[in-house]
Amino acid sequence: MNLEPALAELSHRLGARFSRVPAALAQYGQSETHVTGGLPDAVVFPQSTAEVAMIARLCAANGVPMVGWGAGTSLEGHALALKGGVMVDFSQMNQMLAVYPEDMLCVVQPGITREALNDALRATGLFFPVDPGANATLGGMAATRASGTTAVKYGTMRDNVLGLEVVLADGRTIRTGTSAPKSSAGYDLTALFVGSEGTLGLTTELTLRLHGQPEAVSAAVCAFPSIADAVDCVIATIQSGIPMARIEFLDQASVEACNAWAGTSLTVEPQLMVEFHGSPAGVQEQTERFAEIAAEMGCTGYDWAKATEDRNKLWRMRHNAYPAILALRPGATALVTDVCVPISRLAEAVEETRADIAESPIMGPILGHVGDGNFHAILLVDKDDPAEMAVARRLSNRMVERALHLGGTITGEHGIGCGKLGYMAAEHGAAWDVMGQIKRALDPANLMNPGKMVRQK
Amino acid sequence: MNLEPALAELSHRLGARFSRVPAALAQYGQSETHVTGGLPDAVVFPQSTAEVAMIARLCAANGVPMVGWGAGTSLEGHALALKGGVMVDFSQMNQMLAVYPEDMLCVVQPGITREALNDALRATGLFFPVDPGANATLGGMAATRASGTTAVKYGTMRDNVLGLEVVLADGRTIRTGTSAPKSSAGYDLTALFVGSEGTLGLTTELTLRLHGQPEAVSAAVCAFPSIADAVDCVIATIQSGIPMARIEFLDQASVEACNAWAGTSLTVEPQLMVEFHGSPAGVQEQTERFAEIAAEMGCTGYDWAKATEDRNKLWRMRHNAYPAILALRPGATALVTDVCVPISRLAEAVEETRADIAESPIMGPILGHVGDGNFHAILLVDKDDPAEMAVARRLSNRMVERALHLGGTITGEHGIGCGKLGYMAAEHGAAWDVMGQIKRALDPANLMNPGKMVRQK
Numbered sequence: 001m002n003l004e005p006a007l008a009e010l011s012h013r014l015g016a017r018f019s020r021v022p023a024a025l026a027q028y029g030q031s032e033t034h035v036t037g038g039l040p041d042a043v044v045f046p047q048s049t050a051e052v053a054m055i056a057r058l059c060a061a062n063g064v065p066m067v068g069w070g071a072g073t074s075l076e077g078h079a080l081a082l083k084g085g086v087m088v089d090f091s092q093m094n095q096m097l098a099v100y101p102e103d104m105l106c107v108v109q110p111g112i113t114r115e116a117l118n119d120a121l122r123a124t125g126l127f128f129p130v131d132p133g134a135n136a137t138l139g140g141m142a143a144t145r146a147s148g149t150t151a152v153k154y155g156t157m158r159d160n161v162l163g164l165e166v167v168l169a170d171g172r173t174i175r176t177g178t179s180a181p182k183s184s185a186g187y188d189l190t191a192l193f194v195g196s197e198g199t200l201g202l203t204t205e206l207t208l209r210l211h212g213q214p215e216a217v218s219a220a221v222c223a224f225p226s227i228a229d230a231v232d233c234v235i236a237t238i239q240s241g242i243p244m245a246r247i248e249f250l251d252q253a254s255v256e257a258c259n260a261w262a263g264t265s266l267t268v269e270p271q272l273m274v275e276f277h278g279s280p281a282g283v284q285e286q287t288e289r290f291a292e293i294a295a296e297m298g299c300t301g302y303d304w305a306k307a308t309e310d311r312n313k314l315w316r317m318r319h320n321a322y323p324a325i326l327a328l329r330p331g332a333t334a335l336v337t338d339v340c341v342p343i344s345r346l347a348e349a350v351e352e353t354r355a356d357i358a359e360s361p362i363m364g365p366i367l368g369h370v371g372d373g374n375f376h377a378i379l380l381v382d383k384d385d386p387a388e389m390a391v392a393r394r395l396s397n398r399m400v401e402r403a404l405h406l407g408g409t410i411t412g413e414h415g416i417g418c419g420k421l422g423y424m425a426a427e428h429g430a431a432w433d434v435m436g437q438i439k440r441a442l443d444p445a446n447l448m449n450p451g452k453m454v455r456q457k
Numbered sequence: 458m459n460l461e462p463a464l465a466e467l468s469h470r471l472g473a474r475f476s477r478v479p480a481a482l483a484q485y486g487q488s489e490t491h492v493t494g495g496l497p498d499a500v501v502f503p504q505s506t507a508e509v510a511m512i513a514r515l516c517a518a519n520g521v522p523m524v525g526w527g528a529g530t531s532l533e534g535h536a537l538a539l540k541g542g543v544m545v546d547f548s549q550m551n552q553m554l555a556v557y558p559e560d561m562l563c564v565v566q567p568g569i570t571r572e573a574l575n576d577a578l579r580a581t582g583l584f585f586p587v588d589p590g591a592n593a594t595l596g597g598m599a600a601t602r603a604s605g606t607t608a609v610k611y612g613t614m615r616d617n618v619l620g621l622e623v624v625l626a627d628g629r630t631i632r633t634g635t636s637a638p639k640s641s642a643g644y645d646l647t648a649l650f651v652g653s654e655g656t657l658g659l660t661t662e663l664t665l666r667l668h669g670q671p672e673a674v675s676a677a678v679c680a681f682p683s684i685a686d687a688v689d690c691v692i693a694t695i696q697s698g699i700p701m702a703r704i705e706f707l708d709q710a711s712v713e714a715c716n717a718w719a720g721t722s723l724t725v726e727p728q729l730m731v732e733f734h735g736s737p738a739g740v741q742e743q744t745e746r747f748a749e750i751a752a753e754m755g756c757t758g759y760d761w762a763k764a765t766e767d768r769n770k771l772w773r774m775r776h777n778a779y780p781a782i783l784a785l786r787p788g789a790t791a792l793v794t795d796v797c798v799p800i801s802r803l804a805e806a807v808e809e810t811r812a813d814i815a816e817s818p819i820m821g822p823i824l825g826h827v828g829d830g831n832f833h834a835i836l837l838v839d840k841d842d843p844a845e846m847a848v849a850r851r852l853s854n855r856m857v858e859r860a861l862h863l864g865g866t867i868t869g870e871h872g873i874g875c876g877k878l879g880y881m882a883a884e885h886g887a888a889w890d891v892m893g894q895i896k897r898a899l900d901p902a903n904l905m906n907p908g909k910m911v912r913q914k
Contacts, residue, residue: 102801145641174888180797181829183866184602191648212698241669340637344559409640431631435644441898
């Protein structure tokens with residue numbers, strides 16, 4: 001690595017939008033969870049694709065690693081600069097560039113956040129549905145193939161990114177996709193870059209699919225005597241073809257945490273939180289049919305949130321589940337694991353995980369996007385206590401291994417980052433080597449977010 | 458290429474499931490359209506993944522090209538063996554291997570056809586929605602990223618293939634995806650192989666998403682005074698959030714052809730054919746709201762197909778549009794071009810194409826899946842008349858260039874094959890080189906369907 005000349009040139013070209021002051025770099029060594037490690041040698045704040053391409057060419061010429069940074073909300077340390085180099089902070093590329101209401105598309109820069117995007121869209125009657133909870137940037141959401149509460153209806157980032165502009169490791173800028181709704185013209189590079197966690201290039205522009213704001217919305221919370229009953233209700237609802245917009249699961253411990261944090265008084269039993277979008281009559285019908293199914297599946301309490309303010313309160317509570325759970329143990333850090341399994345195996349996956357956690361000395365509420373077979377355990381740990389960390393890691397590993405055993409995946413939406421690299425071989429076998437071949441083809445010097453995603457030498 | 462030893466060994470190992478008899482090879486040199494060229498040196502009929510891997514290893518060791526063959530229904534000559542080699546005909550790998558109703562998934566071999574698959578699924582209450590018209594194989598549909606009439610609601614092959622088993626150019630077998638509904642574990646290899654037209658590997662197994670058979674279905678045909686009115690009706694319907702299952706456009710010439718072929722008596726005006734899926738009340742509501750929108754947009758005739766037999770007649774007519782149009786000019790061959798544009802540009806794309814064709818001496822009805830911005834021109838030509846072929850090619854080229862100019866793609870669903878390779882650079886620019894880098898990384902000797910998809914030396 002020929003670091004100093006590269007940094008000197010970047011400093012010269014970017015002026016105040018370049019820094020190597022330790023205080024400015026420190027934040028990039030942290031993550032939302034227990035994962036830490038690696039500091040960049042410098043941070044840059046590009047304002048255009050041309051600047052990103054210039055940065056990439058300079059870094060490439062000098063063998064300097066490049067890592068993209070959005071809002072820093074990822075849960076597996078995706079954006080930690082494990083090999084140093086230049087952190088490319090996209091906070092000054094945060095604009096909506098264009099919106100095409102007739103085509104239900106918009107074009108954004110990668111640094112725009114989910115909430116800012118939806119604020120900017122409000123007047124159009126359209127919205128961008130992918131909602132991972134955190135106010136992440138769209139560039140980061142694409143990089144991790146984020147999803148969240150609404151994926152059961154609207155899909156994940158895989159389904160809602162129509163095209164990208166990407167600066168490659170050698171400084172070339174490419175465009176993937178078009179503004180047409182579909183295409184069969186060539187390899188699906190958009191899908192390849194979405195979820196590649198910054199290891200193949202730096203995203204500088206995204207074309208996103210938008211959706212019409214639903215005419216009517218209704219939501220409900222319902223309690224079940226057991227996890228299996230709640231999950232059976234989800235399966236029956238999906239099979240009956242009722243198009244849920246959200247269907248979220250909270251276990252008893254999550255319900256307790258949410259009650260304490262939000263001042264709510266949900267029954268401390270496994271709960272489903274559902275939402276329906278559609279026409280007034282459609283939503284009414286969906287809601288009634290869901291209530292029937294829930295009753296058949298043994299629902300012990302059904303609470304209705306028709307008014308907007310009640311609904312907002314409900315989803316605010318759900319979105320705050322993470323801080324609510326962290327507050328169960330003041331000073332604790334979270335080791336968050338997310339897996340995804342076929343829906344038919346969800347009840348056993350959740351129940352066995354819950355039994356594992358119950359037998360351990362660690363608190364670990366479980367919650368998730370059960371319409372997708374996706375759930376999370378939030379293990380509350382003292383990250384400076386090696387024994388406790390070892391227990392938490394063992395719990396997390398068992399959960400991941402169980403997901404694989406049940407035909408699922410090691411992560412439904414959080415991604416690989418630093419936390420799951422050790423399981424890539426187990427999930428993908430020889431296909432992991434294919435990922436490595438693709439990485440080497442596009443980034444032979446391993447400069448884009450090195451240390452992640454592919455087998456490390 | 459070390460052809461003879463490879464063929465001798467294949468013949469030895471596969472016995473009657475190997476042939477190099479010219480009569481047996483001739484069919485592989487034909488396509489559904491004007492595209493022809495290239496014959497394989499031999500054809501093999503594997504019965505298992507292990508056999509496909511054996512074939513690939515033998516071909517790789519001897520530098521022999523491999524091309525997969527499904528039902529031969531592709532429209533751009535995708536499966537023509539341009540460089541000779543071994544045709545891998547999947548007709549003896551045509552089984553449904555497993556169905557998981559609770560997870561709404563099934564696992565199939567690549568040689569199963571769309572109709573056979575849906576017959577096998579009938580008792581489950583589930584169906585596989587992607588419907589390109591032709592009774593293609595699922596392996597071929599994945600290879601070309603097929604879509605068709607129902608993509609507007611259920612998505613294309615991109616959205617409905619959850620995982621693949623693929624034999625690579627060097628004989629390695631990999632699995633992509635899992636049975637979980639979503640994943641963020643690594644590069645999306647499933648999406649990379651879907652649409653790669655056999656240039657990266659041979660698909661030996663597919664995990665497919667299934668959908669519940671709709672409780673209620675209704676369909677309608679409505680005539681409009683102009684193409685622009687029909688397209689405006691589509692845009693307004695999409696924006697109003699009405700979830701159409703199908704919305705098809707036929708221009709006057711297509712309507713005439715269908716009437717003549719099927720004995721129907723549709724008004725000879727631009728027509729939309731729509732279908733709604735859902736609950737009885739939902740379908741009722743959607744239908745009424747659509748009828749209102751159609752009336753506002755100047756619909757001049759509205760015909761209702763509530764009864765199953767009327768609906769079947771309608772879609773049989775639509776599915777037979779291709780032979781119906783071919784019959785307009787006995788003995789003619791079709792030069793079929795498909796493009797896809799942003800929906801807001803659809804009316805001008807269709808109208809300008811129609812004007813181009815009208816000024817030419819060639820007959821060329823236009824029809825398409827307008828909910829996706831996707832339409833086809835079926836140019837009827839005497840393929841032995843060079844002057845006429847030149848005119849048809851010029852029309853097709855103008856249509857493709859117009860699609861690019863309007864922000865669209867050179868093919869919405871037919872793929873690249875032999876017909877569209879010349880436009881890859883125009884659509885993708887530097888991203889086409891990235892496709893080439895990926896191809897070379899996975900198939901350095903260029904043995905998988907050579908002559909297709911990437912820049913040819």
